[in-house]
Amino acid sequence: MIESWRWYGDLDTIPLSDIAQTGATGIVTALHEIPYGEVWPTDTIAARKAHITDAGFEWVVVESLPVHERIKRGDGDLSKLFANYRQSMANLAANGVHTICYNFMPLLDWTRTDLTAPVAGGATCLRFEATRMAAFEIHMLGRSAAEDDYPEDVRAKAAVWFQQASEADSEALLGSIMAGMPGAFDRYDLAGLRDALSAYEGIDRDVLRSNYKRFLDEVIPAAEELGMRLCVHPDDPPRDILGLPRIVSDGDDLDWVLGAYDSPANGITLCSGSLGANPKNDVPAIAAKVADRIHFAHLRNVAKDPDGSFEEAAHLEGDTDMVTLVQVLLDEQKRRRAQGRADHLIPFRPDHGHHMLSDLSQEMIPGYPLIGRLRGLAELRGVISALSHAS
Template structure:
């Protein structure tokens, strides 16, 4: 597998020199300075690529070109926004970058309620707590009809939690949920997020799915001719938030998306932590079914709890069979090599490392993107990959 590293931009506190010292060869990056919906200029792409290559690395994956909400709802100036997206894909291809990861999550991107969940002897982790989230949705945001989204026991737990929250705890929870996490798209206040939520709830799951398929029908042919593989990232968490529709949460969701626009360029980002937050997603089975369309992999692990809560585990711990998943991915790579595929190596990156003690006091560490936590995860994953590869010889 091709080891890559998420690097945000020249303002990332983790320098490209430090990335190179991890042993990773590829960079996963995005032009965060370009407003969502605007065309990515060639000058910006080539400048970023030059900086990456100057450190002896390769820009392997774009993560991501954000999809404007008007495209997801097919409202406003969505036709022009799709044309802009096409041109960005063309420019990415001209810059020599062959993979674009994107997502179609409505309103909120990846979401956690606690960014500093303390664990015994392994630092702190990101956590999604269902009780915390319901407390925010019903009693802080006060979303209309929010109570119909949850069962009575969960609502009562959330009420009890909310009633003992301090003003500071409420502010922190709100910031974690709606202010936007690294790599996500934008932020909201209470009124703007309620307006956006209402629009997507009216659209519904099937409406959102059809809008994604219509979008893919437009952009996939452009990606094909540009030599770019598109790979959709799953919903994170892989279930409804705020009553919103979710269309990339299950194996069946992926099946519908990939079959609707059948092209090698219409592919999947297999995020083990996102799909793995649902017990009914079998990651090894997903590689068996969708392996030829998996263009990018996020390797991370989670510990699931019965009410839907989860936290980020160590990479080789947790509820996901990481060894089995890597074995399946290496088998897919071997199939590609035998077939003579040009994209035999699958880019992977260690995702969402724990925050360890030496970085805990540093103010500029991005949640989920500590240097030492990801370095530890990469080393563990590299060991598994090496051991399995040697065994398969």
């Protein structure tokens, strides 16, 4: 497997020189400074790749080439947006970058209610607290149908939290939820979020699926011609949120995605944390079923609570059997190698880490600390080495 590291370019406080000390050889990055829907210029891609190569790495995965919200909504004439997406793909391929991770989550990317939840020993982690999310939706945002999305006990606790919360508490909650907005654009206040959500009125699961299939129909043929692989990232959290449908949340959803356009170019980013937050998901079993279409892996773990809350666990702790999952990926690599595929190695990265030690005193992107991810990478490296030796 290819040990990789997510790097946010000029937005990242962790330089490539520090990442080199982790032992990772691949970089996962994007041109986050380019607004959604615009073409990624060839020269800008080339400059980013040269920066990465000069530091001793390979740019192994684009994460992400964002899908514009208008495409997700099926809003108006989309021909230019689809053309721009295909041109960006062509420009990436011309620079030797052939794997694109993306998501089809409406409006929000990953969503958490606490960016600094305490864990044993003094570190902190990302946490999704059902009570606080309910308080946000019902009492702060005032979404009319939100009460139907939460059980009575969670609604009661949410009311208590909101009554006791200070203005600073409410601002911190909004800030945590907005931290999951992808890239460098579109952070909302409450009024702005209400307006953004209103644009999705009438878009249910079936409509979103139809819009997603249209996207696949528009871009996968181009990916096939370019020798590229696209891999969708599962929903995070894997449930409807803010009244928005989520359609990449479990094994059945992944089956639908792969069947919507049956092509090796239409694949999966296996995120063990996103899938692992859904209580009904057996992540190793899902991975085994879609193994031939896994083009990239995010390896992390979560610990779930009965009320729907969850938090980031250490990579070898939490609810997902990481050893079994890694074995699935190694078995798939072996199968690809037997087929004679030169691209049999699966790039992975340690996803989300605890903020610990010197991470706590430095400004870092939430969920993407240096020491916490280094710990995760070291643990995963040990699992991979032991399983590879045993086989």
